[in-house]
Amino acid sequence: MKKYRFSITIEKDKDGYFAFCPELQGCYAQGDTYEEVLENIKDVVHLHIEDRAENEEIVPQFESISLTTLEFAV
Secondary structure (H helix, E strand, O other), X not given: XXXXXXXXXXXXXXXXXXXXXOOOOOOEEEEOOHHHHHHHHHHHHHXXXXXXXXXXXXXXXXXXXXXXXXXOOO
């Protein structure tokens, strides 16, 4: 069994939580709580990887992902 590691971004707004995986196009999830969105994105990523494996597609792996914050004054 091969193991994978991916970055997950989780955002919160007035409607709840939104999560996505930048390395895997189309992998996103929503939830009412942090715990719910975390479980939902785990399911989505897992299904995405399984689907790629079944179709003998490459699962992208990145050595390093950087997260930074930029501030803008307009």
